[in-house]
Amino acid sequence: MAFLKESNPRNLDNDQREEKSFSCAMQLSTSIVLPMVLHSAFELGVFDILSKAGPGAKLSPSQIVAQMPTKNPDAAMMLDRILKLLVSHSMLGCTMVADEEFGSFQRLYSLTPVSEYFMTNEDGVSLGPYTALAQDQVFIKSWFSILHDWSDEYCLKLLKNCYNAIPNDGKVIVVEAVIPTIPDISTPMKSTYQLDMLMMTHYPGGKERTQEEIMALATMAGFSGIKFECSVCDLWVMEFFK
Incomplete structure (x- = not known):
């Protein structure tokens, strides 16, 4: 009976709609995470590091971390997790390439039209400070x-x-x-x-x-x-x- 239920296109459509709705609800319930992560990426200089690497540059988390003032051995792994979230919101691009040294794959990250608004332009301006302002206690009390x-x-x-x-x-x-x-x-x-x-x-x-x-x-x-x-x-x- 379970097989017959699952093979019914109408039931499949209902299940898919329910799963999509649940996923949307879960995203909304944790939506506070995105601006926090975006602010962290800006403070770490991720967007400027990618920008300074040149047009169309693609960098691995390790390459990005190498330009940060940190000695945390887990920094690249932690940054990779941060960047994956930003990719899911089209704020960064991601390309998978073979890592011949370790016989596996690694992710290379790049700027997108959206993320370009968070890198510092020639006038020293970006949306990064605005993102910080929205979470700042001074803003809340002002x-x-x-x-x-x-x-x-x-x-x-x-x-x-x-x-x-x-x-x-x-x-x-x-x-x-x-x-x-x-x-x-x-x-x-x-x-x-x-x-x-x-x-x-x-x-x-x-x-x-x-x-x-x-x-x-x-x-x-x-x-x-x-x-x-x-x-x-x-x-x-x-x-x-x-």
Whole structure:
């Protein structure tokens, strides 16, 4: 009977869906690990080491560790485990090559279009510090004058002050994430929903808002309308008109 059950395509589809759903649930329940590992890789200089090796460079964990100030004999093994997680999120590339000395295989890691944002560019800038900021206690305890950090009540006071401060033909530029009314499964929205969770847990009343919620705040503050000018890097540039 078990064989007959397993051979039923419908049952197989159900089992596969259930397994996929469980895997997704497990990933979400441990999702805090990814930013911690990403931060560690940045602090260890992994992205810069790969970048300095040249375009298209592929390095083994041992080659990467050789450029780090560590004497830990297990460093290469530990780094290999870290990098495998980043590969699974397309943050690094991985190539398997034969290791003739030991008669086995080894993994060589390389940059991807995503990881390039975490290496230091010619201006000395990367997303690494931003990743560190999101986990830093100073960030958690700090307050910033931007809308998504604040409750609707405080945002209304802030926008009213802006309204009163600008001339009759003036406008206020707001740069914020905008979430859809119906949950979206796209990669950009996953990032925005995660930001929403940061706002909820770190700032009383803080949240990402829908277009309708932003329009309501603007109207209550006295603005005649909003123009959603453009979207850049998952953020909307909005013009609030008096």
